[in-house]
Amino acid sequence: MTDGVRGARCMVATGHPLAADAAHRMLRSGGSAVDAAIAADAVLGVVEPMATGIGGDLLAMLVRPEGGAESYNGTGRAPAAFHPGLLDTLPEGRIPQRHPLSVTTPGAVQGWWDLHRAHGRLDWAHLLMPAMQVARNGFAVAPVAAREWALFEPVLRQDPACAALYRAGGVPKAGERFANPALSDVLAAIAREGPDAFYRGMPAQAAAAAVQGMGGVLDAADFVAHRGNFCEPLSQGFRDLQVLACPPNTHGMAVLDALARLDGLPLAASDPQVFVQAVGAMGAAMRRAKETVADPAGNTVCTVVVDADGLAISLMSSIFKRFGSGIAVPGCGFVLQNRGFGFSAPGHINGPAPGKRPYHTVVPGAALKDGRFYAAFGVVGGAMQPQGQVQLLLRIAAWGEAPQAALDAPRWRLESDTALAIEAGMPSPVVEALRAAGYTDPVGSGELGGRSDFGGAQWVMRDVDGGLIGASDKRKDGLARSE
Template sequence: MNLNQYPYPSRRNVVTGKRGAVATSQPQAALAGMEMMLAGGNAVDAALAMAIALTVLEPTSNGIGSDAFALVHDGQKLHGLNGSGMSPAGLDFATFAASGQVPTRGWLPVTVPGAPDAWRELHQKFGRLPFEQLFEPAIRYAEEGFAVSPETGRNWWRLEAVYGPLQDPCYKPFKEVFMPGGKAPRPGEIWRSPRHAETLRELARTHAESFYHGKLAAQMADFAAATGGYLTRADLAAHRSEWVEPLSVRYKGLELHEIPPAGQGLAALMALKILEGLGLERYPRDSAEGLHLQIEAMKLAFADVQKYVADPRFMTVSPADLLNPDYLAQRRRLIGERALAVQAGAPKGGTVYLCAADGELQVSFIQSNYMGFGAGIVADGTGISLQNRGACFVLEEGHPNQYAPAKKPFHTIIPGFLTQGGQPLGPFGVMGGHMQPQGHLQVVVNLEDYRLNPQAALDAPRWQWTRGLQVELEQSLPPHVVFGLKERGHEVVLQSEWASFGRGQMILRSREAFLAATEPRADGMALAW
């Protein structure tokens, strides 16, 4: 792939710069990242400032109580960081499963948040600026307030109907922080969170130590004990981020890298390798024939990932087994002219993605609560919105992802990274539950098979398989594609909600310049200098 030759235009121009670039889903967060670069910081400093700022600027998707994952290329090697936490050690299966279904709100699905420790780990390994400096933009936004952006405001308003009716006392602090006056702030309204600012100061001052062993840990554990929760000081103190070896496959002229399980990045790798042998290049971009092959490859990969992927300590089938060429060839042979009725789950989303690059480092970073604000629980007096990642467990007896105490759940959030000929090309990601590996596949295909530039690759119309034979399409796909997929047995749903198809960013290096892009499905901004 030659990054200097793109035959297709995009709706917006790629942002270009020589020294560095940042991209994320909120303009103010992108400015926070660039603020660090202009102060002499590197790409990791910029990425962390964006991640911390996003806990204030886009609380509908992430918070201080999130998990996080990262891929960082230092020019020589790609490093993977797993910043996900475990279920409480004192919450047994019988209690978790008492209702007969996987819980989604309240204390039961709360797992130990890994984001603050991930920030600290990344800074210790790669950061250049003082840790405290990375928090300054986020504290400023929390104290002084900011105008809620359009897409975030729309999501906030929509989630008001989900969290507003919750009546248990454990939800009271959440409503005080995120639904002031009993309602969500609308786009353009100013929202402030002084408690959030105080917590960020405490995290900055203690280098996140307070979150796991100090004042903040005590506040979270005491609030849990007072309101029927299960998170304890011991659970928080036991947490550690994990440096991991990324999983990788070669797809034609590109190499795609993903974080290993318990994340679902393996689905993108499997689908691309299944697709590679199907002759996709024979068909035009956005043709029924080409989309059919992509959808079928994705469905087969998802079926396996949903069945086998979990906390690695509990997996009985390894990633190497699932990426075995003979096995993938066997899966590929199942694809024909008609849609396959492959069954797998379809988790929902609530995630922020960001990337940053300079002459030394390139960073792919993703951070998330789940299903919007997460559990609907804020530890009183802190502004820490806790994730509900336990909702990704299953109750099925014998399944590797069955709930158990002190276990990491299956994880939907996945940062992506591309290399070419072993050399770093750049970070990218697509937010949105189980849309994420599907978005990774579509972006890689657009770059490699159809030679789109980064902006055009993100702008391109999207599809997503949801379950069974059902496929959702963006309405910008032409009617003949819709009819062509229906003729092949796909149950097509034209989806008007474009946020359902993910929200991505990308920075790729082309010779001496960086090409940065963010897509119109988010409020995002890409900046380069």
């Protein structure tokens, strides 16, 4: 179906069927879109441990039923004990990709709590029940998750606790069951006691001990000090929409910058040069973001929900690189994120400092039409996030494509100023135009072994008849469901 899933009242689009089930349980119980999104996100942290979890961060974009929007920044900060002198012996004075100094304070649990206090309806503990049950009873590992689990199995080996938790040397295959009772216990404590069970309890103390034991400086006091915040979104007109993005420390501004460069152009769908223009606009926008915010990369999950009252949320969480820092918290069932790798060298605007938030790749998005909700969306995949959003908005807002068809269409991905990966299935005239413009096929190794990640999108929009259309990316394990 190229149109997408249709529904009259509620819609969920998320990256795993069990997450969709959790969201619908909340909606059927009278919960809000925020309740549903939190429940789904908690499940995703169980079933996609290479992408997200309570050791990571959270950002969200919300559109209220009466119009107006707000974003939430739940990203964590560098430890208070961090100082640039710690980098003196490291290559180029940068924090390595997976290193004890790359660990920043997790913000996801506090983010769930803050969002629930502002927009939730159900009892807090009810939201975490599905994730607790899935972690306790186990689940069948989905195909895309199994493929990434195997691909990044070497990451698990650098920490004995991580290797034991995620079965290094015998990672689960697609369809094989995996359970995480330690994580279920931590979620149960959070359900009973709220975020203090995480930020002032055993998980914070065990995390600090694990990181410090490897030479890092994260401390239990950094957990106690963590705060998230609501803020006003950035916005930019594109065709007849007002597109919203989270402000820095994310690179959401790159989406709006690229759209501003494209909005005045004809953008005929039949013209291959439109792809050249789009890639050029995106490249310029990402260079500007790199100069004014930081350096991008990463991995994420996304859940989009619209409830029967019209409240919409795009909630995205992440532990950054696959399996984050690769440092597991003993006895707690999760790994810590490595967002500190997003810092630039000292002296850059994004240089590391005590208590500072690094450049963040997570960019939940939304769009208004005539001041009211039109769509909420997200594209996972680090640097693919702004690139994917621009490509989807080009197809849906400028070309009038149906959501699922737009999500299914082949994509491109800039990997440097001139290196452009092009997904299989892209029409030959477009490929020829892009290569003729000087964009070369990426070569080399690196963590992905030359494999480009074209992301995974979730999209929910209001149709002209007032109904909802949901679409979920086939590059991931998820789906869209109406209620």
